[in-house]
Structure formats: C-alpha cells, structure tokens
C-alpha cells in the first residue's frame with residue numbers, strides 16, 4: 001500500500017510513541033533548545049519531582065534574550081552584565097548553572113558560538129532534516145526551513161520534554177503555500193513572507209502547519225528559507241516547513257553537529273525521502289503569484305500591515321500608534337533608528353545584503369543604525385569578510401550577538417515616539433520599547449533607508465561591489 | 467502528582483467581564499523571574515491594588531476577606547493576549563481551581579491544562595442562569611462535580627463538556643507530565659527500535 005503523504009505527515013508519524021483514542025499523540029522530540037527566559041521554572045519542576053533530564057544530549061542551551069550587546073568597560077561582555085538589570089543577570093547565570101547541574105551543554109556568555117537560539121543551532125548543524133525540534137519560544141518554526149517539525153512550547157512543556165523526551169500534541173491541519181513565478185530582482189525572502197502574511201492575515205494559519213513550495217522557495221538560500229519559516233508564527237501557524245534539497249545538505253555538510261563520513265552518506269540518503277508525495281492531500285492549498293513582488297514594509301502594529309514600498313499608506317486605526325498619515329506614500333517616511341538583526345534577519349546572508357548597500361556610503365545624519373549579528377559564529381564570519389568594517393565606516397554600531405532590539409528585554413530600546421526600521425519580526429505596540437514605532441523590512445530596505453534617513457527603495461540605490 | 471480534582475465546593479470570585487487578557491491577570495513587568503512562586507499575590511495586580519499598593523475595595527477579590535474563592539466566574543474570551551504561562555500560575559497560586567466562562571483563548575487553554583486548572587466553557591443558557599444565581603447571592607456555595615461533568619448551585623444543575631484526556635488527568639491528579647512519565651517504558655522501547663540507547 002502506498003498512500004501519498006505530506007512531508008509533515010511523514011515526520012510526525014515516525015515520531016509517534018503512543019497513540020490512543022481520545023488522547024493527543026505522545027510525540028518523540030529529537031532536539032530541545034533552551035534559553036534563559038522560559039527555562040528556569042522547567043528545571044525547578046524536574047527538581048521538585050526529583051527527576052534527571054531524560055537525555056542531556058538532546059538539549060542545548062544558549063543565552064540570547066537578556067544579555068547586553070555591548071561590552072563592559074574592560075572589553076568583556078560578562079562584565080557588562082554587572083550593569084544590566086538584576087533580574088536579567090540572574091536569569092542568565094541561572095541558565096548556565098542549571099545546564100551544568102543537569103549535564104546539558106550550554107553555549108553561555110563565554111562561548112563564542114552562542115547566539116539567538118534560532119540562529120546558533122542551525123549554525124552548528126544541530127538543526128537537521130526530519131527532526132522534531134522544540135523550544136520555549138514562538139519563533140521555533142525557523143528550524144522547519146531544514147525540513148523538520150519545529151514548534152514553540154510553554155514552560156511546562158519544556159519540563160515535559162526535559163523529563164521524558166516526549167510531548168502530548170494533537171496533529172495540526174496541513175496547508176500548502178505554493179508560490180508561482182520567480183522573485184523579481186531586488187526582492188528577497190523577507191519581502192516574500194511579509195507579502196504572504198499580508199495576504200493570508202495574522203490568523204490565516206491558525207491551527208495549521210504550513211509547507212512552503214514553488215520555485216521562489218527553491219531558489220532561496222538556507223538563510224532565506226529560515227526567514228520565511230521564522231515568520232510563520234506571525235500568520236498564526238506554529239509550524240512552517242520547507243522540503244530539504246541540495247541547498248540544505250550543502251549548508252549542513254561539515255557543520256559541527258552534522259553527521260560525518262559514512263553516517264553522513266546514510267543521513268543524506270534518508271533526507272532525500274523527505275518531501276510531500278505527488279498527490280498528497282493538504283487541508284488547504286494557497287497559491288501566491290510573486291512575479292510582481294516589491295520590497296515590503298509595514299505601516300501598522302501587526303505584521304499583516306505590509307505594503308509595497310511604492311504603495312500609499314491606507315487608512316487604519318493603527319496609524320494612531322504608528323504616527324503615519326493615510327494617503328501619503330510610505331516611501332519617504334522619516335526614520336530615527338535602523339536595526340539589523342534578530343532570528344529573522346541576523347544571519348550572514350542578511351548582513352551581506354545590508355553591507356552591500358552600505359559599502360562606501362554613510363548613515364544619514366540623525367539616524368542611529370545598530371547591527372547585531374545573530375550569533376557569535378555569524379559575527380566571526382562577517383568579520384572575516386570585513387563586513388564589520390563596512391558597517392563601522394558607514395557610521396553604524398557593530399554589537400555582540402543577541403536578541404537586542406527585537407524585543408528590548410536586554411536594555412537596548414527605541415525611545416517613545418521614535419521610529420525604527422527593523423529587520424525583526426514583530427511591530428507590536430511597545431515591542432522595541434514603550435512608545436516605540438516599528439517598521440518591518442528586509443536588510444536591503446533597512447540599509448537603503450539608513451543612507452537616506454527616510455524609508456527608501458533599495459532598488460534605486462547604486463551598489464558598489466567590493 | 468497534584469491534588470486530584472474530584473468535586474470542589476467553594477465560593478465564587480465573580481468577574482463576568484469579557485476579554486480579560488493575560489496582562490490583566492498578571493502584568494508583564496512581573497515576568498522577569500526564575501520561579502513559579504509568588505504569582506498568587508500578584509493575580510489581577512493592577513485591579514486589586516491602588517497606586518500606593520493598598521487593596522482596592524471595589525475589586526471583587528478584596529470582597530472575600532480571609533475566604534479565598536476557588537471558582538472564578540469570568541466573561542467571554544478569558545485569557546486572551548500573550549502566551550505567558552504566568553497567567554495560570556497566578557490563578558492557581560491564589561487558590562483558583564476552576565474558571566467558568568463562555569469561552570477561553572487558545573493558548574491560555576493549553577497552558578491551564580498543564581497546571582491542573584479546570585476551565586469550563588458553558589453554553590449561553592446555562593451560563594446566564596448560573597450568572598443570575600451568583601449575582602443574587604455572592605455568598606452562594608457552588609459545587610463543581612467533574613466526574614459527572616456537572617455544576618450545582620442553589621438547587622440547579624448545569625452540565626458541561628470536557629476533553630476526556632484532560633478529565634482523566636484532573637481526576638487522577640496526574641498532569642500530562644505524570645502521564646508521560648508513566649509511558650517511560652514505551653519511550654525507551656521507541657528509542658531502542660530506532661537503534662538508540
């Protein structure tokens with residue numbers, strides 16, 4: 001019997017440990033990632049129950065949300081912690097201590113590979129096709145870019161996985177988004193996903209797992225695929241997935257935690273079976289033509305308020321907060337800050353994209369531009385290519401890795417009433433600091449806007465190649 | 467193991483307001499913490515205390531001196547907003563074991579299930595009838611009989627629906643974690659079938 005199955009289905013079914021009527025499936029979890037904010041109470045739960053961690057090798061920790069992205073006076077980030085607020089400091093030290101106690105490898109403050117949880121793991125080859133991956137963080141869907149089932153969970157669920165390697169989960173419905181046409185020159189993954197969210201809405205994906213397909217996705221780098229899967233949650237879906245291919249395997253080859261030698265060959269052979277079969281049935285199929293896609297930016301306080309860079313700002317109650325005027329073109333809107341970073345766009349390809357536009361140019365007067373690499377690995381690679389110099393010469397800041405201005409939990413924030421063009425994923429009220437105004441965009445659009453001091457179309461800037 | 471939920475009789479904290487979000491249940495500024503403890507004191511903080519930190523006597527919770535209500539009677543879409551699990555922690559920390567409302571937000575539902583907090587979604591007609599009873603007598607004893615899926619108050623009975631698995635967990639006093647731990651042999655078998663361990 002050969003029934004056509006979806007990619008999601010193949011992975012889910014191979015991870016069901018127990019299935020009983022009237023109950024959610026007990027699903028086996030291959031990899032759990034933890035960070036300082038949503039894990040401390042989960043460790044306490046284990047202590048309370050006198051339990052060890054089921055398999056410490058299947059958990060990796062890192063610090064990202066609360067760490068300062070500036071160095072202390074002695075050039076050390078740990079010393080900067082002294083100046084961070086007391087609770088942030090406690091959360092970070094607690095994670096390092098908890099990991100040590102339970103035998104979990106922690107990419108803590110002193111580890112040069114640490115970074116935003118959804119950046120550092122793919123960097124190291126921890127994220128692999130066919131896996132089930134969880135993290136106490138809603139943007140865990142990022143890892144689906146490798147053809148894995150990856151989703152965000154609550155703190156109790158974090159403890160369940162720590163203690164049993166399993167979770168009770170009900171299978172979501174399936175959605176296929178098929179992109180038609182090729183991405184026009186000057187547009188990329190961020191524009192594609194913002195366009196998609198604008199089309200289906202912030203709750204369009206609720207209760208679904210979304211598979212992304214079509215030439216536009218196939219042509220994307222792994223970084224681009226991660227950008228798309230990352231923002232799946234902004235459309236209400238907890239899962240986003242892309243079938244693995246040569247691009248995926250090339251990314252993984254020789255990465256620290258990727259299989260090696262014969263095991264690698266066997267793994268790749270198995271990964272090649274991870275795709276939705278011809279004729280597989282989805283609960284919902286959406287086709288989106290991308291051949292007219294423009295660079296996208298948001299005008300409101302939800303990611304679905306994305307419009308093309310040459311569009312006019314539509315009327316909306318959200319303009320009360322965002323301070324924009326209906327009827328005006330969005331291009332030309334003044335900005336005060338530029339943030340390049342986050343688990344959406346803090347990877348090497350994103351930094352290259354921004355640097356290419358900034359090379360030999362200056363950030364406009366009165367604009368503060370902050371570049372925060374997604375991880376230590378990304379930071380080192382970027383520095384090896386001289387990207388840090390490009391940013392610094394242009395007048396931007398080059399920081400230590402972390403979540404930083406994506407959610408402003410670490411002391412970095414945008415002042416009330418100021419506007420930031422940001423490569424992150426959420427433009428909610430107050431997300432970048434109380435009263436802050438956020439415009440979401442791609443690294444290219446953010447960099448072009450930095451130069452002009454106003455929202456600008458990156459396609460209209462000439463680029464100096466290195 | 468947590469305290470098994472069988473039949474609970476108690477006073478009602480009466481808050482029939484729609485769209486009570488997680489920020490009202492537990493304000494965001496209290497989240498930077500490393501424990502689950504102490505949230506009961508902070509439940510409905512900004513309604514419960516005035517700016518000087520004195521109890522606001524207008525607010526329902528302060529009208530039950532020394533008499534912690536175990537049942538919260540709320541309005542539609544209770545628990546909307548962020549995914550913070552601190553919201554159920556605050557409710558159970560205070561001593562609430564049951565919330566009755568016309569509907570609950572999705573993520574809040576999920577998080578409550580993990581914390582032994584019974585959420586009862588009542589249809590319009592029984593909801594309004596129960597509301598009348600409590601409104602007329604704030605001191606009424608309400609009984610929630612989970613095995614029979616019934617609420618008794620002032621001589622009236624109202625039945626409710628619940629996901630069978632959740633009911634089992636609550637009645638046995640095992641949460642999902644306990645349930646998963648009971649599966650450890652099967653988890654090990656799964657691992658060895660995959661050629662691990």
Ligand code: SF4
Pocket residue numbers: 064065116117118137139342343344402403406407424425
């Ligand atoms: S970068 Fe932003 S979205 Fe990503 S994990 Fe950090 S805070 Fe969350």
